[in-house]
Amino acid sequence: MKRSVLVIAALPLLLLNGCGHSRGIYSNYRNVEELQLVRTLGVDASGEGLVLSAAAGRPQNGTPPAIVRRSVLSVPQGMDALQRRTPRGQLYFAHTQYLVLGQAFAETGADGILDFVERDIRTRMGASLFVVRGGTAEALITGSGKDWDVSDVLTALKSETDERGESHVFDVRETAVALSEYGAALVYALRPADTEGSVFALTPGLAAVPDGYGILRGGALIGFLDGAQSRAASLMLGKLGTVTQELPDGAGGKVTAELSCGAPEITLVRAAGGALCLSVRAAPTVVIAALDTAREDVLDDASLEALAAESGVRLRRDLEAVLARSRAENADFLSLGRAIRAQGIDPGSLPSDWLRTLKVSVSVEPLVRHSYDMDAPAGTDGGGAA
Amino acid sequence: MTRQDRLSPRQFVAAVFLSALSLLIRRFPRSLAARAGRGALLAVPLSALPMLALIAAAYLLFRRRAAGSGLSEVFTDLLGRTPGRLLTGLYGLWFVLYAGFLLRTGADRMLTAVYTGTQPWVFICIMAPVCAAAAAGRLLPLARSAMIFRPLMLGLILAVALLTAKDLDLTLLRPLPPVDAAVAASALEIANLLTIAFFLGFGADRLERPLRVRDWAPWLAALLGVIGLMTALCLGMFGQELTAKLRFPYFMLVRDLTVLGALERVEPVVIALWVFPDFVLISLLLHLAAGNLRFSLSLRAGRALPLLCAAAAAAAALALPGGIDAQRRLSERVVPILCAALGFGPLPLLLPIAALRERTQKRTRAHDRRNQA
Numbered sequence: 001m002k003r004s005v006l007v008i009a010a011l012p013l014l015l016l017n018g019c020g021h022s023r024g025i026y027s028n029y030r031n032v033e034e035l036q037l038v039r040t041l042g043v044d045a046s047g048e049g050l051v052l053s054a055a056a057g058r059p060q061n062g063t064p065p066a067i068v069r070r071s072v073l074s075v076p077q078g079m080d081a082l083q084r085r086t087p088r089g090q091l092y093f094a095h096t097q098y099l100v101l102g103q104a105f106a107e108t109g110a111d112g113i114l115d116f117v118e119r120d121i122r123t124r125m126g127a128s129l130f131v132v133r134g135g136t137a138e139a140l141i142t143g144s145g146k147d148w149d150v151s152d153v154l155t156a157l158k159s160e161t162d163e164r165g166e167s168h169v170f171d172v173r174e175t176a177v178a179l180s181e182y183g184a185a186l187v188y189a190l191r192p193a194d195t196e197g198s199v200f201a202l203t204p205g206l207a208a209v210p211d212g213y214g215i216l217r218g219g220a221l222i223g224f225l226d227g228a229q230s231r232a233a234s235l236m237l238g239k240l241g242t243v244t245q246e247l248p249d250g251a252g253g254k255v256t257a258e259l260s261c262g263a264p265e266i267t268l269v270r271a272a273g274g275a276l277c278l279s280v281r282a283a284p285t286v287v288i289a290a291l292d293t294a295r296e297d298v299l300d301d302a303s304l305e306a307l308a309a310e311s312g313v314r315l316r317r318d319l320e321a322v323l324a325r326s327r328a329e330n331a332d333f334l335s336l337g338r339a340i341r342a343q344g345i346d347p348g349s350l351p352s353d354w355l356r357t358l359k360v361s362v363s364v365e366p367l368v369r370h371s372y373d374m375d376a377p378a379g380t381d382g383g384g385a386a
Numbered sequence: 387m388t389r390q391d392r393l394s395p396r397q398f399v400a401a402v403f404l405s406a407l408s409l410l411i412r413r414f415p416r417s418l419a420a421r422a423g424r425g426a427l428l429a430v431p432l433s434a435l436p437m438l439a440l441i442a443a444a445y446l447l448f449r450r451r452a453a454g455s456g457l458s459e460v461f462t463d464l465l466g467r468t469p470g471r472l473l474t475g476l477y478g479l480w481f482v483l484y485a486g487f488l489l490r491t492g493a494d495r496m497l498t499a500v501y502t503g504t505q506p507w508v509f510i511c512i513m514a515p516v517c518a519a520a521a522a523g524r525l526l527p528l529a530r531s532a533m534i535f536r537p538l539m540l541g542l543i544l545a546v547a548l549l550t551a552k553d554l555d556l557t558l559l560r561p562l563p564p565v566d567a568a569v570a571a572s573a574l575e576i577a578n579l580l581t582i583a584f585f586l587g588f589g590a591d592r593l594e595r596p597l598r599v600r601d602w603a604p605w606l607a608a609l610l611g612v613i614g615l616m617t618a619l620c621l622g623m624f625g626q627e628l629t630a631k632l633r634f635p636y637f638m639l640v641r642d643l644t645v646l647g648a649l650e651r652v653e654p655v656v657i658a659l660w661v662f663p664d665f666v667l668i669s670l671l672l673h674l675a676a677g678n679l680r681f682s683l684s685l686r687a688g689r690a691l692p693l694l695c696a697a698a699a700a701a702a703a704l705a706l707p708g709g710i711d712a713q714r715r716l717s718e719r720v721v722p723i724l725c726a727a728l729g730f731g732p733l734p735l736l737l738p739i740a741a742l743r744e745r746t747q748k749r750t751r752a753h754d755r756r757n758q759a
Binding site: 094095118119121122124125126173176177180181338339341342344345346 | 498499500502555557558560561563623624625626627628631632633638641642644650651653
């Protein structure tokens with residue numbers, strides 16, 4: 001009896017029929033050498049459907065990466081269609097690192113692709129999300145040089161952004177959570193840039209440069225944040241690293257400062273009459289990095305105070321501008337709801353137009369240092385004698 | 387039951403704990419988030435109240451019973467021989483269907499989360515014979531395997547928690563809503579997990595000694611801790627709306643896990659490890675189903691009945707509808723309601739009878755003593 005039970009129990013092992021393609025559980029077995037690991041997936045609008053483009057990683061043997069594109073009606077259909085068009089190997093989407101959306105596609109609504117990535121097991125929510133400002137993902141993916149591809153460009157861009165900290169590359173999960181919890185989100189915007197004449201050792205092609213943030217409201221792209229506003233948005237989200245700021249010295253010269261700031265303190269208070277008032281308080285550190293001035297007293301206490309005041313005024317103006325934009329668009333892309341929640345208040349319990357009617361008060365209290373302050377104690381920003 | 391097939395209370399509790407792990411991954415924390423949002427975090431400790439009530443009821447039922455009494459004996463003792471046997475047989479049939487449902491949902495989990503290119507019958511046809519072989523044997527090896535799998539599963543859950551902790555946004559857990567009807571309903575949904583302990587009560591005749599509080603209390607706390615941890619991780623990672631939207635939010639959370647910056651896409655391993663609790667639970671149900679039917683129909687002991695039960699469960703699994711909507715209806719409405727009805731339902735009938743019986747026995751004993759005096 002025991003033997004017969006063992007035989008019965010062992011029979012299903014016949015279903016584990018090795019590495020071949022079959023209807024068994026090894027139906028999704030893939031030979032690693034034959035895989036084309038997709039690193040970048042692009043989505044663009046096209047008539048009633050969309051264009052899906054994919055760039056695989058560069059194979060070890062130095063051959064150019066597989067780049068495929070296809071016009072389709074839906075993303076799942078598109079991924080299957082790309083599979084059939086691949087020049088070699090099998091496309092494997094499980095390690096997709098970058099998801100690039102064309103501006104026109106994002107304007108019609110990116111929530112569909114986000115929803116797909118959330119649910120589909122082939123992709124992952126940790127993929128970084130980009131929107132191509134004034135262009136298409138397809139052009140970016142197919143337009144790279146022969147020696148490099150779009151994934152190299154995006155890797156470099158992300159790495160530089162992480163280090164410089166002027167803006168932030170959000171991933172699909174962060175974007176999806178911001179959209180579902182606060183109704184709006186920011187997405188890293190980039191602009192195609194031709195490298196002709198600026199890249200010498202490599203073949204020219206289409207690269208990308210950072211270009212602020214795209215604003216998603218309810219899943220659709222409604223606009224962009226530029227320059228100072230995108231910096232201020234990064235600061236509001238606690239994502240700003242060290243950035244440079246040029247300040248006038250008051251005598252025609254300029255002082256270059258490095259500005260760094262942690263997440264600002266955001267508090268919601270109810271003013272008299274029940275109006276909601278949001279208080280934003282930032283305390284950036286401004287380090288004097290370079291001087292281009294004829295003034296000799298520029299590092300005096302009084303001058304430093306004036307520089308600090310000027311830095312604070314500029315930063316406050318930028319913060320007020322980005323907050324005004326958020327209220328004007330009625331899009332909480334700065335995740336103010338998050339700060340409100342941190343105070344134990346559910347944004348859902350506030351009136352539906354709370355963002356539009358919000359009174360905002362911004363205060364910036366910069367602290368100025370200069371990098372050769374010999375009087376400062378060792379170990380501080382001023383350096384000093386050990 | 388053989389003389390060697392005796393379970394220690396620790397082994398019995400391990401089997402219940404692992405069975406509950408198998409059940410909770412099917413719906414939690416998605417259904418909790420869908421119903422109560424962030425209030426799911428409140429529902430977890432709140433569920434201890436109905437759970438303790440169920441445990442107290444089980445204590446009352448088994449109080450002053452000789453060792454070797456399972457639920458079958460309780461039924462026949464309290465309800466009479468024929469109704470007791472009929473009810474035991476009904477539970478046997480339910481266990482077969484329940485095992486079939488678990489086989490199917492386990493297969494669908496594999497299809498949804500890992501092996502998209504295949505069919506559910508592959509997994510059903512592999513799992514059913516393996517569980518049949520285990521169910522045809524004694525209960526003790528199953529309980530021992532539960533003892534082995536329990537630290538493995540707890541280690542896995544803790545490792546996932548540690549690796550995801552850095553990405554959590556704790557503000558997504560705040561503010562906690564007041565305890566309302568949705569939170570209370572979620573608490574009952576969690577407590578419904580413990581009906582599996584009631585079902586496994588049919589195997590309580592194999593217990594070496596009655597359970598004491600110190601046997602089960604730490605593991606009840608651990609179970610609630612696991613549910614609370616999974617809920618907090620998913621809510622802190624995805625927020626309440628996204629958690630409610632994803633089919634298996636816990637596995638989606640594992641999908642984006644990177645181990646030491648080197649290992650990615652480890653979710654197939656985590657999902658595959660959940661086969662162990664499934665194996666223990668399905669095997670236990672088939673074993674108990676065979677025991678119940680044998681008791682009910684006065685059949686001789688043998689291995690044919692567990693194999694037949696397994697075949698019937700596999701057939702039920704293959705016959706279940708495959709559409710997402712139908713499965714969701716089964717998973718979220720039909721099966722939980724049946725579990726609650728069969729797990730909590732007999733108690734209002736059994737407890738008064740047990741109380742009356744006890745009172746009558748007391749009076750009889752007192753009367754006997756007076757007569758003797």
